[in-house]
Amino acid sequence: MQRNLIAAAVLALTAFNSVHAASITGLKNTGLGVSGQADGNYSLSSAVSSAPVITYDSQWPIGPWLANDSVSKWITPTASQGQSFDPSSAGSYTYSLSFDLSGYDAASAAFTGRLAADNSVVVKLNNNVIGSATGFTDWTGFGASSGFVSGVNTLDFVVSNWAQNGGNPTGLRVEFGSSSITAAVPEPETYAMLLAGLVMVGAVARRRKR
Numbered sequence: 001m002q003r004n005l006i007a008a009a010v011l012a013l014t015a016f017n018s019v020h021a022a023s024i025t026g027l028k029n030t031g032l033g034v035s036g037q038a039d040g041n042y043s044l045s046s047a048v049s050s051a052p053v054i055t056y057d058s059q060w061p062i063g064p065w066l067a068n069d070s071v072s073k074w075i076t077p078t079a080s081q082g083q084s085f086d087p088s089s090a091g092s093y094t095y096s097l098s099f100d101l102s103g104y105d106a107a108s109a110a111f112t113g114r115l116a117a118d119n120s121v122v123v124k125l126n127n128n129v130i131g132s133a134t135g136f137t138d139w140t141g142f143g144a145s146s147g148f149v150s151g152v153n154t155l156d157f158v159v160s161n162w163a164q165n166g167g168n169p170t171g172l173r174v175e176f177g178s179s180s181i182t183a184a185v186p187e188p189e190t191y192a193m194l195l196a197g198l199v200m201v202g203a204v205a206r207r208r209k210r
Contacts (some may be wrong), residue, residue, distance in 0.1 A: 024092045024179040026099020026153075027111055030172060031073025039075045043192040048077040048085070050123065050170070052095055055081045065136045067115055076171040087165040095157040095172050104181045106150045110180035112143035117159045118170045123155040136171070143177075 028041040029088045031054045038051040050073040060082045065074055077085070077093055101109060115121060116136050121141050123131040126149060127136050131142030161170035 005063045021180045025178040029072035030075045030174045043096045053079045063064040074171040075172045084168045086161045091161040093159040097155045109148040109181040110145040114139040114141050115174045115175040120160045121160045128152045
C-alpha cells in the first residue's frame with residue numbers, strides 16, 4: 001500500500017515538473033542523410049520533383065555555394081545537382097518541413113536558424129512569412145517566437161530560381177540553432193493528484209513513526 005502511494009506521488013511530481021522547457025525535436029537541418037538520396041525530412045512541391053535530393057560535397061555547384069559540412073548539406077530538386085533549370089522564366093520550389101507540437105504549449109515555442117538559397121527564398125510558418133534571404137555564398141538568419149499551433153506545424157521554404165538560359169542550378173540549405181518549448185500546463189486534476197498523493201504519503205510516514 002505504501003509503495004502504491006509513493007508511486008502515485010512520484011507520478012504526480014513528474015507531471016508537475018514536465019512544464020520545464022525542452023527543445024523542438026522536429027526541426028531538422030537539410031541534408032541529414034546520404035548524398036545522392038532523398039532527404040526524408042523535407043518534401044518538395046515543384047513541377048520537377050516531389051522529393052529533394054541531398055548533394056555531394058565536391059560536385060558543382062558546391063564551391064560557389066557554401067560548402068557542405070557535417071551539420072547540414074544543400075538539397076536540390078533532382079539527383080543531378082548541377083542540373084540547369086528555368087531557362088526563360090523564374091521557377092518556384094517549395095521545400096516543406098513539418099513538426100508536431102502536440103502535448104506542448106504552442107504559445108511558448110521559439111527557434112532560430114540560418115539559411116541560404118539559389119537564388120532567393122521566403123520562409124513561412126503555417127503560411128505566415130517569418131523571413132527571407134537572397135544568395136548562396138553566405139548565411140542569413142531567421143526565426144520565430146509566435147505563430148505556432150498545437151499539433152502539426154509546417155515550415156515552407158519557397159525558393160525562387162531566377163531565369164537564366166544555361167548554368168542555372170537551384171537549391172536550399174537550412175540549419176537550425178536554438179529552440180525551446182514547454183509542455184502543456186497540467187490540468188487541475190493533476191494538481192489534485194499531486195496533493196492527494198503527498199498527503200497520503202505523509203500520513204503513512206506519520207503512522208509508521210508512531
